[in-house]
Amino acid sequence: MSKSFASLAALCASVFVVGTSEYLVAGMLPEVGADLQVSQGTAGQAVTVYALGVVVGGPVVTVATARLPRKGLAIGLMLLFAAGSALSALAPTFGMLLAGRVVSSLSHAAFLALALVTATSVVPEHRTGSAIATVASGFAVATLLGVPLGAALGHAAGWRAPFAVLTLLTLVAVALLAVVLPRRQAPVAGLRDEVRVVTRKPVLLAIATTAVGFSGVAVVFTYIAPLLTDVAGFSPAAVSALLLVYGAGSFLGNVAAGRLTDKSVSATVRGVFGGLTGALAAVPFAVVWKPTAVVAVLVLGLLSTATIAPLQGLILRHAGAAPALAVSVNVGAFNLGAAAGSALGGLLVAAGALRWTGLVGAVLSLAGLGLTYLVLPRVPAASRPGTPSRIGNEQASSSSMAGRR
Numbered sequence: 001m002s003k004s005f006a007s008l009a010a011l012c013a014s015v016f017v018v019g020t021s022e023y024l025v026a027g028m029l030p031e032v033g034a035d036l037q038v039s040q041g042t043a044g045q046a047v048t049v050y051a052l053g054v055v056v057g058g059p060v061v062t063v064a065t066a067r068l069p070r071k072g073l074a075i076g077l078m079l080l081f082a083a084g085s086a087l088s089a090l091a092p093t094f095g096m097l098l099a100g101r102v103v104s105s106l107s108h109a110a111f112l113a114l115a116l117v118t119a120t121s122v123v124p125e126h127r128t129g130s131a132i133a134t135v136a137s138g139f140a141v142a143t144l145l146g147v148p149l150g151a152a153l154g155h156a157a158g159w160r161a162p163f164a165v166l167t168l169l170t171l172v173a174v175a176l177l178a179v180v181l182p183r184r185q186a187p188v189a190g191l192r193d194e195v196r197v198v199t200r201k202p203v204l205l206a207i208a209t210t211a212v213g214f215s216g217v218a219v220v221f222t223y224i225a226p227l228l229t230d231v232a233g234f235s236p237a238a239v240s241a242l243l244l245v246y247g248a249g250s251f252l253g254n255v256a257a258g259r260l261t262d263k264s265v266s267a268t269v270r271g272v273f274g275g276l277t278g279a280l281a282a283v284p285f286a287v288v289w290k291p292t293a294v295v296a297v298l299v300l301g302l303l304s305t306a307t308i309a310p311l312q313g314l315i316l317r318h319a320g321a322a323p324a325l326a327v328s329v330n331v332g333a334f335n336l337g338a339a340a341g342s343a344l345g346g347l348l349v350a351a352g353a354l355r356w357t358g359l360v361g362a363v364l365s366l367a368g369l370g371l372t373y374l375v376l377p378r379v380p381a382a383s384r385p386g387t388p389s390r391i392g393n394e395q396a397s398s399s400s401m402a403g404r405r
Contacts, residue, residue, distance in 0.1 A: 004123075006180040008134050011115040014078060014173040015138030018108055020146030021085060021166055022050060022338075025101075026222050027151030027243055030229075030236070031159040036094040040226055041346040043094075047222050048346070050101040050108075051339035055332040057102075058109020062328040065110060066191060070184035074114055074177050077107035082170035089163035100163075109335070113328035116312055118184070126262060128316060129309050133258020136308040140254040143305065144247025151225075152240040194325035197318070203326055205375035206314045210307075210333035211340070213273050213368020216280055216361035217304045218341025221246075223349055223357060224297075231355045232293040242297050249301025257306035261313045266376040269310035273369035276303045280365055283358030308334075314375065 025032060025046040033043040065073050084104025091097035112135075119131040150162035197203060220227070228234045228242055260268040279299045286296035312330060319326045341364070345357050 003180075003182060007182060008119055008131075010173075010176045010180045011074075011119060011135050012138040012141075013176060014074075015112065015115055015135055016142045016146060017078075017138075017166065017169050017173050018081060018111060019139035019142030020150060020169075021081070021104055021163075022108070022335075023047065023143070023147050023221070024150045024154075024162055024166070025050075025159075027147055027225055027240070028154040028159045028162070029223070029225055031154050032094075032097070035159060036091075036097065038094050039350075040223075041349045044222050044342055044346050044349070046094075046097060046101055047218075047342045048339045049098045050105045051218075051335035051337075051342065053102040053105025054108045054335035055339065057106035058113070058328045058332040058335075059325060061106055061110040062113060062325050063191060063194070066194065066324065070114060070118065071177070071181045074111065074181060075174055077111040077114070078170055078174045078177065080104075080107040081111070082167050082174070085163050085167040085170055089160045089167060091160075105335075109328045109331040112331045113324055116316075116327055117323050120316060129261025129265070129268075129313050130258045132261070132312050132316075133254050133309045136254055136258075136305065136312075137251065139308065140247070140251040140305050142247075143250040143301065144244065148240050148243035148247060151243060152237075155236055155240065193322040197322045198326045198329055200318060202318045202375055203315060205371060206311065206318070207330050207333045209269075209314075209368050209371040209375055210311045210330055211337045212371060213276070213311075213365055214307060214334050214337035215341035215344070216276060216337075216364035216366075216368065217300070217307075218338040219345040219348070219357045219361040219364065220280060220283055220300065220341075221304065222338075222342035223345045223354060226349070227287060227354055227357070228293065228297075232287045232290060234290065234293075242294065245294060246297050246301035249298045249303075250305040253302040253304070253306035254308060258309040261309045265310050265313050265317065266372070269307070269314065269376070270369060270372050272303055272306045272310065273365055273372065275299075276307075276365040277362050277369060279303055280358045281362035283361070284356050287355065 025043065029040045029043045032046065033040045081104050084100050087103055088097055088100030091100055115135050116132055119135045120128050123131040153162045153165065225239050228239045229236060234242065257268055257272065279296065283296050283300070286292040312327065315326050315330045316323055344360060348354065348357050348360065
């Protein structure tokens with residue numbers, strides 16, 4: 001086993017743990033609400049609070065730890081994540097659960113940014129999309145296995161049990177990182193370089209695209225459990241099975257998007273957002289019949305994680321030698337979208353419009369699609385699909401544009 005492969009595997013495993021925690025509550029809203037005596041809409045705000053913690057804490061932690069050696073930083077961030085998971089498992093009140101979620105969220109963006117930058121540093125430039133997808137597959141597997149299995153455990157043993165297991169898995173991931181992750185010095189780029197990159201117009205537009213576009217997914221997914229039980233008529237056990245279907249789509253979509261991103265970032269990101277717009281718009285009509293509800297869940301899963309590789313690739317394209325803060329902020333943008341989407345979804349649920357969350361999500365995804373045309377200009381004819389120099393031309397064009405900002 002090569003050192004690079006072992007490092008990617010360890011990072012992927014760690015991302016799996018982090019990814020499982022992010023949406024674990026979404027599959028257990030009825031149990032959390034009943035135990036802590038809050039409504040399902042209120043319980044869903046545990047997702048919102050986590051996302052906001054990532055948005056605010058990610059850049060702050062990234063800046064504060066910019067000069068630390070990478071291996072020690074990775075281990076420290078995962079230990080912080082373990083502490084938050086343990087606090088969530090032991091929380092006697094909903095407020096304490098929110099506190100545990102915030103503690104875990106503080107390490108999320110900084111760790112993922114570190115993982116993505118590390119992954120792309122061990123592959124050739126034209127394999128950046130695949131490297132991102134390799135690390136991001138930890139999220140896909142979390143959706144495929146972690147979240148549904150956690151939900152199933154929560155149904156059987158109470159919602160606290162999955163958080164306890166997650167704490168143990170985090171400690172296992174820490175041990176794995178300690179063994180296989182190579183020692184790397186802190187980046188040579190200073191804080192001023194990082195800030196200069198993140199304030200470039202193309203980077204800001206890419207971050208806005210991430211936040212707006214991904215919020216459409218969160219409007220629906222945060223409340224997918226009650227949507228499938230209350231509207232589609234599935235049992236809680238069947239919902240756990242459908243989350244496996246969603247996760248299967250996520251894994252396949254992520255892998256495919258990584259390979260497509262290597263060929264063309266622009267075509268991939270636009271294709272994904274276009275597909276998401278259609279899929280989300282179809283959800284309210286598909287969930288009234290169980291067979292079409294299953295198809296809708298699969299398609300939505302296929303497209304939701306397919307956003308990660310092209311959107312992070314878009315950021316890395318403009319980041320140059322100072323990518324840490326920009327990637328961390330973009331991770332925060334995913335979670336800002338999740339926070340906005342889950343909050344908006346909560347309002348719709350409270351208003352009795354649970355079935356129609358997909359239409360609102362489709363509008364947001366369509367807005368994300370529109371933003372891609374601002375951040376990604378049309379590719380010259382000489383570098384359209386089929387031309388070997390396409391990737392190099394796209395990167396050179398974008399770098400030139402970024403340099404003029």
